[in-house]
Amino acid sequence: MTSRRDFIKFGAAATASSLFVPRDLFAAYEKEAEAVGNDVVLRCCIMSDVHFDGNPKAKEVERFRRAIDFTYRYSADQPYKNFDALLVVGDMSNHGIESELTLFKKEMDAAIKPGTDTFLCMGNHEFYGGNQEYWQSVFGVEPNRRYERNGFRFIAISPEKGTMKDGDYLYMVDFLDRELADAYKADPEKPIFVFQHYPVSPTVYGGRGFDDWGAEDFFDTLQKYPTVVNFSGHTHYPINDPRCAWQGCFSAFGTGTLSYVCHGCEGPGRFQKYLPEDSRYAQFYIMEVRRDNSVTILPYDLVTNSFFDIVYRVAKPGAVDSYDYTDKRYFNSQKPTWREGTTVKASCVDAYAGTVEFRQATCPDVVLGYRVDLREFDEKKNEWSEYGSRYFWSDYFLKDMPDVIKGTLLDLADNTKYSGEITALNPFLRESDAKLTFELTTPADDTLPPDKDAPNPKPNFYDVAPADGKAVNRATNKWGFVKEFEKRGEPKIVRDDAIGADVFEFDGGADFYRSAVSADDCNKLRRVTIGATFMVPKDVKTPGAVFGDTQMGGVELSYSSDQGLALWAYINGRYKTIYAPVEHGRYVDAYGTYDGKVLILYVDGKEAARAEERGAIAHTTDGSARAFCLGADTATGGGGEAFFKGRIARACLYTWALTPEQIANVSKR
Secondary structure, three states: OEEHHHOOOOOOOOOOOOOEOOOOOOHHHHHHHHHOOOOEEEEEEEEOOOOEOOOOOOHHHHHHHHHHHHHHHHHHOOOOOOOOEEEEEOOOEOOOOHHHHHHHHHHHHHHOOOOOEEEEEOOHHHHOOOOHHHHHHHHOOOOOEEEEEOOEEEEEOOOOOOOOOOOOOHHHHHHHHHHHHHHHHHOOOOOEEEEOOOOEOOOOOOEEOOEEOOEOOOHHHHHOOOOEEEEEOOOOOOOOOHHHEEEOOOEEEEOOOOOOOEOOOOOOOOOOOEOOOOOOOOEEEEEEEEOOOOEEEEEEEOOOOEEOOEEEEEOOOOOHHHOOOOOOHHHHOOOOEOOOOOOOEEEEEEOOEEEEEEEOOEOOOOOOEEEEEEEEEEOOOOEEEEEEEEEEEOOOOOOOOOOEEEEEEOOOOOOOEEEEEEEEEOOOOOEOOOOEEEEEEOOOOOOOOOOOOOOOOOOOOEEEEEEOOEEEEOOOOOOOOOOOOEEEOOOEEEEEOOOOEEEEEEEOOOOEEEEEOOHHHHHOOOOEEEEEEEEOOOOOOOOEEEEEOOOOOOEEEEEEOOOEEEEEEEEOOEEEEEEEOOOOOOOEEEEEEEOOOEEEEEEOOEEEEEEEOOOOEOOOOOHHHOEEEEOOEEOHHHOEEOOOEEEEEEEEEEOOOOOHHHHHHHOOO
16 A cells, blocks of 8 residues: 555645546656556446435435546546446445436436446345346346456456345356456456455455455455455445455455445444444545556545545556555554654543543554543542443544544543543554553532432432323433333233232233433433333243343343343443343342443342443434333334333333342332
8 A cells, every 4th residue: 555645646726626636646656657658558437335215316326426527537637548447336226126226327327428338236235125137127237247348357246135144146156267267367467357245255344353244155266366356345434444455365445335434343342333424425446457457446535526545556466475455464564653742631521421632643554543441440449440441433534534533431430530541543453552641530410319329219210100091200300301101002001919000011012112212311321220020921931121222232121931031231332141030920120230340130139140341331323213112122213122021010210320238128019
């Protein structure tokens, strides 16, 4: 990878319509190459995941038009002026239906001029409402086929179905092997371009390790042909991340998106999975091949109308021993370093969150992001203890990434002193040797109830029970808002003489109660006590959620016949679950507590299970699923799932962890 900063860069005036065209990119190399006749002989625009939704005014339509228009203008400004081919590496639509595919075909036909070919393959989204036969009828080409341009071969392969799993490409492995063998025999020095939607596992970012969205179906086939240059989509990962270039016994590149960028998990508890679907992300490649068969790949950012400051090159296809983008980078890439004099400005947002602000580190690749290792001071014990790590991005995926970065530290405790060390990470997770340090102290939470330390404190978030034929929340709190429960379906309220009270009765169908919560509400629920008084009939074998909000986050009490009562809590990027047996046919008082260090499950006032886990409970970022449900688990789109069969007399939620003594008191009926 070579930085464009090392070469002369041509740029127009910085106006809204200006284009920073790299006419003099690799100026010395290009001058020498052209002097000996090693000029460009092929140019392609390569994009993926355009995601037309049938709306001609959608941002993706405008971006597609601009990408094609720019490629023509860029080409016209070069010694070799041809724009030879457009490659679309799948997911040109959201669902593969008529309105989407025909709009894409219409826009492509309008944008592409005579002399430019179009090379296409299908993605998984083309199967959501369509199939191979319909796709072929719209575009007039087979989903698996060989294309040729200027003496170079391109092989398009499409999945058999859109399941996003290994096996989706098995049906065409023999076809691919035959085509590759024929191309390699025809000229063993020319690059052979293969493109498909899923990444090939284990190659590029998004197709390996913790974050593998790829398929292994034809990895061994490609390994046999070292001149292969492979392009994949699907991940929506940023193309200026150097892991989007990979080389082993062949070369592979991820192609980004014109729609919205995602990001991968580098491991449990690390960076967030998705980025907001806003207007800051739109990327594609321009690829050029020279007479000596060298391949140059230029990542372009449509938001800033400029090339990213990296260039990928395959100097000699097939020369495996000289490949640069190998897995050795995970061990020998250069570490990030801090600029001299960099300090941290740390401050509190509220009683449970803080921010750190500092000048970004530097790295010859890019700085991926930062890890903040926290320690917590215990005033009573007069000692420090580990409090887990927080991660945030550098925003390197933005061409105009900020020079100063501000990271948020969630899941803190109120009225607590913290110290922290900040480590910079490169894309291969190599760490800076030096660390930035800071301290901050969170204020006390004045919304906690005055009886927080009382022997029998009242719930301050939920205290729901039947009243007047409804689910009524009797909790009181200082922030002055009572969360209501909405009825979904027809849950029943019946009299139960066994406890002398009305109770909720659920039959395991789609009947439950739901209470929506906000992101601010969830910030109060990092450490909690969750409780329910419920009964599972003797004949029930189906699992179900009693009370909670576990949809990619949250905390919940649930039941299954195999494992009994379960307490679920989403901590450090994964669910921590503990279990305890419960007796069928009678009411039990179940409580779960989490204090940031230990998860404890109580049955009838006595501890039944525990597990250590430092951190805080994280709740879903999906607004449609952000809700607590009674008699079910919350689901995306505002619904429910994992429906409970049995009776519930009461459910409650506190915004702190009760002590064992308090649990024993509140469990007495």
